[in-house]
Amino acid sequence: MAGGTELGDGGKAARFKQLALPHLDDIYTLARYLMRSASDADDAVQECYLRAFRHFDTFRGGPIKPWLMAILRNVCHAAFSANARLVYGASLSQDDAADPVWRETNETPEQAVVRRDESDTMRRLIGELPPEFREVIVLREINDLSYRDIAVVIEAPIGTVMSRLARARGMLRDAWVAAEGGSEPL
Amino acid sequence: MNCEQASILLHAMIDGELDAENAREVEAHVATCAKCATELRDMQRMRKAIDPAVLRYDAPSGLRRSIEGKLPAPASAVASRRAMLRGFALGAAASALAATGLLMIVTRKDEDQRILDQVVSAHLRSLQGEHLTDVVSSDQHTVKPWFNGRLDASPPVMDLTAQGFTLLGARIDYVDAKPVAAIVYRRRVHVINLFCEPAPNSGERTASVQSLHGFNVRSWGEKGINLWAVSDISADELGDFGEKFAAALRQ
Numbered sequence: 001m002a003g004g005t006e007l008g009d010g011g012k013a014a015r016f017k018q019l020a021l022p023h024l025d026d027i028y029t030l031a032r033y034l035m036r037s038a039s040d041a042d043d044a045v046q047e048c049y050l051r052a053f054r055h056f057d058t059f060r061g062g063p064i065k066p067w068l069m070a071i072l073r074n075v076c077h078a079a080f081s082a083n084a085r086l087v088y089g090a091s092l093s094q095d096d097a098a099d100p101v102w103r104e105t106n107e108t109p110e111q112a113v114v115r116r117d118e119s120d121t122m123r124r125l126i127g128e129l130p131p132e133f134r135e136v137i138v139l140r141e142i143n144d145l146s147y148r149d150i151a152v153v154i155e156a157p158i159g160t161v162m163s164r165l166a167r168a169r170g171m172l173r174d175a176w177v178a179a180e181g182g183s184e185p186l
Numbered sequence: 187m188n189c190e191q192a193s194i195l196l197h198a199m200i201d202g203e204l205d206a207e208n209a210r211e212v213e214a215h216v217a218t219c220a221k222c223a224t225e226l227r228d229m230q231r232m233r234k235a236i237d238p239a240v241l242r243y244d245a246p247s248g249l250r251r252s253i254e255g256k257l258p259a260p261a262s263a264v265a266s267r268r269a270m271l272r273g274f275a276l277g278a279a280a281s282a283l284a285a286t287g288l289l290m291i292v293t294r295k296d297e298d299q300r301i302l303d304q305v306v307s308a309h310l311r312s313l314q315g316e317h318l319t320d321v322v323s324s325d326q327h328t329v330k331p332w333f334n335g336r337l338d339a340s341p342p343v344m345d346l347t348a349q350g351f352t353l354l355g356a357r358i359d360y361v362d363a364k365p366v367a368a369i370v371y372r373r374r375v376h377v378i379n380l381f382c383e384p385a386p387n388s389g390e391r392t393a394s395v396q397s398l399h400g401f402n403v404r405s406w407g408e409k410g411i412n413l414w415a416v417s418d419i420s421a422d423e424l425g426d427f428g429e430k431f432a433a434a435l436r437q
Contacts, residue, residue: 007311022421119240
């Protein structure tokens with residue numbers, strides 16, 4: 001990215017903010033799926049950014065988002081191993097879900113309700129996947145990362161990304177079919 | 187190719203991660219294997235039920251402030267940014283502030299930073315009222331002539347529907363007390379305002395992306411036009427938009 005000095009002194013902090021803060025929503029989204037509660041996600045994202053800034057010198061260029069997400073993932077893992085109170089298995093509440101302020105208008109209120117219901121179900125089902133499968137689903141389907149970037153985040157070869165994603169989708173499909181109660185068989 | 191290989195590779199195929207040769211092999215296998223064909227259809231249906239726009243979360247503004255507050259801030263920008271944030275903390279009053287131009291009294295030495303505030307404010311204003319567009323059309327040949335007589339120079343209006351950015355229309359807005367063209371695009375559920383200001387004497391400016399209050403701003407200059415694209419889409423996507431627009435502009 002060109003022009004790293006717009007924010008003033010062109011120092012490390014300004015450059016870090018310029019590169020890293022635009023990805024805050026993406027990082028926060030991943031944190032919400034990895035952590036159990038919104039406040040735990042807040043804490044993890046904050047720790048992630050502070051840690052990333054401390055180690056910004058080791059950032060080797062390229063896309064910064066996978067690098068930040070790898071740090072977030074480590075922060076979340078550390079939180080779980082340090083604190084037995086936290087149980088990996090996010091119970092994501094439905095009422096505080098992100099709802100974009102602006103929406104396509106060619107949708108009836110009824111369709112919007114159905115879509116929200118389906119998404120609430122899907123959010124819960126993703127949250128109930130075991131962590132190593134949940135994270136690849138979130139990274140691929142919600143954060144829209146390439147396999148190469150997912151490999152960076154989970155620190156595994158691309159082959160592992162592929163096999164894990166295949167298993168994760170299979171598990172999610174089974175859970176989805178069960179949740180739909182066979183009313184809409186696949 | 188056997189079922190075990192195909193059942194993994196078909197995921198890479200629907201994700202667009204498979205090279206052409208392997209994709210052909212997967213397709214050939216699926217064509218002759220009912221089990222894998224069902225698997226592929228299942229997966230494509232399930233992906234449709236995953237709506238990233240709804241399943242995403244937006245970071246709370248308090249979290250953003252908290253992180254910004256904990257990182258060392260460059261001296262020149264600290265005071266003014268805090269003043270801006272106080273304005274936004276007023277919540278509902280923020281729109282009134284923006285409308286009266288009160289946000290503009292924040293003193294900044296840095297011209298770029300001042301313009302950045304203004305384009306983000308203009309973007310916010312456009313989302314708050316019913317004044318997103320003066321002319322509503324997805325046809326660039328309707329939108330472009332609308333500016334005739336309203337601005338000194340006719341701005342570039344590019345149809346980027348094929349590239350995933352739908353043209354919604356345009357309006358006149360003001361940046362730095364000068365009328366500018368605001369061309370409005372949509373990406374999924376997100377609005378992109380593209381502000382264009384004629385600058386016949388300025389040269390090419392390399393694109394840079396900055397973030398303010400959760401919005402990304404990509405600014406660049408070419409062909410005697412200063413451009414600012416503002417949206418809440420990711421910096422990567424906004425960069426993609428800028429590149430697609432610039433490519434269309436050069437054709």
